[in-house]
Amino acid sequence: MSDVIEQYFVKNEPYYRPVADEVKLYEAAYSVRMPMMLKGPTGCGKTRFVEYMAWKLGKPLITVACNEDMTASDLVGRFLLDAQGTRWQDGPLTTAARYGAICYLDEVVEARQDTTVVIHPLTDNRRVLPLEKKGELVGAHPDFQLVISYNPGYQSLMKDLKQSTKQRFGALDFNYPQHDIETEIVSHETGIDSAIADKLVSIAERARNLKGHGLDEGISTRMLIYAGNLIAKGVDVHAACRMALVRPITDDPDMRDALDAAVTTFF
Numbered sequence: 376m377s378d379v380i381e382q383y384f385v386k387n388e389p390y391y392r393p394v395a396d397e398v399k400l401y402e403a404a405y406s407v408r409m410p411m412m413l414k415g416p417t418g419c420g421k422t423r424f425v426e427y428m429a430w431k432l433g434k435p436l437i438t439v440a441c442n443e444d445m446t447a448s449d450l451v452g453r454f455l456l457d458a459q460g461t462r463w464q465d466g467p468l469t470t471a472a473r474y475g476a477i478c479y480l481d482e483v484v485e486a487r488q489d490t491t492v493v494i495h496p497l498t499d500n501r502r503v504l505p506l507e508k509k510g511e512l513v514g515a516h517p518d519f520q521l522v523i524s525y526n527p528g529y530q531s532l533m534k535d536l537k538q539s540t541k542q543r544f545g546a547l548d549f550n551y552p553q554h555d556i557e558t559e560i561v562s563h564e565t566g567i568d569s570a571i572a573d574k575l576v577s578i579a580e581r582a583r584n585l586k587g588h589g590l591d592e593g594i595s596t597r598m599l600i601y602a603g604n605l606i607a608k609g610v611d612v613h614a615a616c617r618m619a620l621v622r623p624i625t626d627d628p629d630m631r632d633a634l635d636a637a638v639t640t641f642f
């Protein structure tokens with residue numbers, strides 16, 4: 376196999392704690408190369424899940440964090456100028472299609488709609504990627520699979536996937552894990568004991584109930600892991616929670632005080 380793709384193999388088993396039957400369902404989807412959409416709030420385990428699945432299936436994984444400035448060329452590739460003249464450089468999507476990687480487009484809604492259209496011919500039975508500027512039609516490698524993540528909470532009229540895009544994917548719902556599972560994850564990832572992890576999860580659950588009532592998004596599993604990492608380093612729990620859980624998600628003084636109060640309720 377080419378050196379180009381070698382670097383994308385997930386070498387060590389990522390820690391992933393299954394929350395339902397998502398591993399089995401994903402394996403079935405991969406076996407028929409169904410493009411997949413992982414739906415759910417930020418920081419709830421979608422990226423970790425794809426890393427784990429790529430490792431389990433023994434396939435390379437190419438991840439692209441999408442943003443609003445991303446153009447189709449950033450995905451597909453472009454001609455570059457060098458001392459020898461111009462040369463074509465494949466973008467991450469093209470590399471994945473050529474060599475048979477799983478291509479994970481994280482937060483695909485962020486990308487401009489013309490960008491999402493380039494994935495269309497790869498996600499139906501054609502499984503091809505036209506490189507218009509180069510005049511090449513890349514037929515996807517049999518192992519290639521496209522996976523996107525999508526946060527339904529962020530959708531707006533301007534920023535939503537088109538139905539014609541959505542309907543090309545199978546979808547798995549992700550959410551913050553159940554209390555005991557999330558406690559286990561936070562404790563495993565940070566090394567803090569489960570009694571503290573349990574309290575961190577309870578604080579997050581309080582904040583999640585405020586979503587839509589002054590908070591755009593609840594405290595994620597990722598944030599709990601930040602807090603746990605600080606606590607494991609000896610930072611005072613209150614300071615750690617303020618810094619990792621409360622300050623990042625609100626600028627509103629009343630909401631900040633309410634969340635700080637939730638922290639003191641548990642610690």
Ligand code: ADP
Nearest residue numbers: 390391392417418419420421422423564596597
């Ligand atoms: P997303 O892609 O949904 O924004 P991530 O996959 O980056 O979120 O998850 C954030 C962190 O939460 C991960 O780095 C991991 O430490 C932890 N995590 C969340 N869910 C799980 C899980 N089910 N098993 C193991 N770790 C998890």
